[in-house]
Amino acid sequence: MRSSRTFGLATLVTAAVLLTAGCSLGGDDDDGGSEAAGTQTGATTTTGGGGGGGQGGNVLGAVQSRGTLNCGVNEAVPGFGFVTEGGEFQGFDIDYCRVVAAAVLGDADAVEYKPLTAEQRFTALQSGEIDVLIRNTTRTASRDGSEGATFLTTTFYDGQGMMVRADSDYQELEDLAGATICVLSGTTTELNLESQFQARGVEYTPLAFEDNDPLQQAFTAERCDAWTSDKSQLAGVRSNWPEGQGGPEALRILDVTMSKEPLGPVVRDGDSNWASAVDWAILATMQAEEFDISSENIDEALESDDPEVRRFLGQPAEEDGSVFDPGLGLPTDFAVNVIREVGNYEEIYNRNVGPDSALGLERGLNALWTDGGLHYPPPYR
């Protein structure tokens, strides 16, 4: 009796082991082929949508079959990624999550927002927890290289700044010798702070926090003398500064730009189809502003005779009634969905960070190339 039970157990264990061993060790080829695809993470085995050439995963197909977009966002930066009292996500980056969802799924609200800290964001992207990271992330060489990330079109050209109390008399970075400076850890801000102050030969003490809550407390308690971050973030914080501590007038942002901070959406390396699809969804908002199409006049624009506009909006061409499909895997009228449900770049900008919003940021470098800014959408043909 006992020996037959042991024998049965032994058979079970052997079977389990053989199964595991059989599925494993599928070879470590470097060309990214999904040979042992069934057990590898982050990829489905369906063929890439649209044109060929996609290596590895198929995020576009996964998103379309799932029906929602997993978007990595910030929840603590007013103007960019913020949670209102009603629990709604609001901001420039949030709107771009909706742009991608509108383009890929046709529904701007089909987004699952995943708030991430600066230290978690790249790991979350690499592991496949999110499909796209739109979280005021600066494009740098090391992130492109060693973080397994692909950066898409820059949506916001920013720079790093320094915020101090209005009653202090700091004007230049050199005035901050010996000061304690609060910064968020895990950001390019932290690295820039170090290199800028080293370059000037100025001693200082950094105080790096995981997120903005204890940082704000420390700044309020005068634990640190200055707060450094992207200027847009500082503007957002300043706009939200409580009246009990003097309101926005109690703070001053120095007239110094410490670095270039091109902020834009990020996707994972290895899926160029998905990267192209997201990229053109974003470019559609800028192209729409260039054509003067907004959510308010989209219906009139659909009737336009201009062949460029008709092609852009996925309308049948005059001559033969064919509809232009660039092979991105997106529906041919994705631009219409984007504009109608979210708006063009100007609307997104003004709604969240524009001169009339709480942040009060001028377009500056963020204007279209026709207005002296840096946004230059490639032709849609």
Place this chain on the structure above:
Amino acid sequence: MSATTTAVTRRPPPWRDVRVLRLALQALFLLGVVSLVLFLLDNLVFNLRRLGIETGFGFLDQPAGFAIPDSDFRSSQDIQAAILQGARTTVVVALAGIVLATLLGVVVGVARLSTNWLVRRTAALYVETFRNVPVLVIIVFLYLAVFLRLPPISRAVEWVDVLVLSNRGLVVPWLRGTGSTGSFLLAALVVLALAAGVWVWRTRRFDRTGEKHRRVLWAGATLLAGLAVAFVATGRPYGLSLPERGDLGVANGFRVGPEFAALLFGLVLYTASHIAEIVRGSIQAVARGQTEAANALGLSEFQRLRLVVLPQAFRIAIPPLANQFLNLTKNSSLGIAVSVYEVTKVTRVSISQGAPAPQAIAILMLVYLVFSLTIAFFTNLANRRLTLP
């Protein structure tokens, strides 16, 4: 039926032989575990390569790029040096935490058994409060509600030019090394060895002759005399560094920052509440007969505690105490919440600045493993020395 047949011991066939089956099962299990681990590793390497993330440990030689406050670490040094600096901080927090928590825990634990009602209730209140609050909450509370609320540097409290207290830290006078510090330390080592020799000599003399050894007096006197001679002989090995208050901070002296203090005191308060319970339990586990016998011998309460109860209670308390020491060491990783650059925070910052996460976390786990094994080693030593034969 032949009643005289001798039983023939025949080995059963392998598939029914228990010994063979046991070995086979163990081998199969081992094979299963090994193949699972290999599969997971292979999966990891495959996916890292697919994303273009490096799979080796080369990142350790990259320059860190970030600064670590309150240390000599420069941002141009490599990540390996950063992790070592973080480990140093963890060691300081762990050691200081263990010592302080044990002291406080023993005091509170004994107080819980006091005959004085007020003392007993206060100790019970302390234990119940701090045991039931998560340690992270205690640390963050101490930082935000206590240490940040100290006066800002512009209104710092100065005490006779010697102490400066503000929400940027407590600065006390400290010894400043001069040129002859090295030789003084060498001489101090020699004196220490001498004092140890005196201790052993007096103990041996006591064993041989039975005369009072007074070894503490002898060894202590040797130590002090030797250090004094070394101090004079090496000139001025140490100078005094007094705090000087500026607008943005305090120069010189030795500074304990609010972040470090919040982490240390949070850990100490929390762990001490657990240690108090362990001490109380171990005292109560000593047989009642011992207390009664000590009373019968006429020992005072303090003598009874020190000579009879505590030595026996200590024996019982060591394994759970070791546990608490390990917990404190690992809880020091909560320094990330209040910006203390211990090894976990340094690793996290490195990861967010480009180091590959699986390798960096593996190193972090190794560091904590080394700490834990060291603590376990020393407590096992103590355990073995104190076990009843």
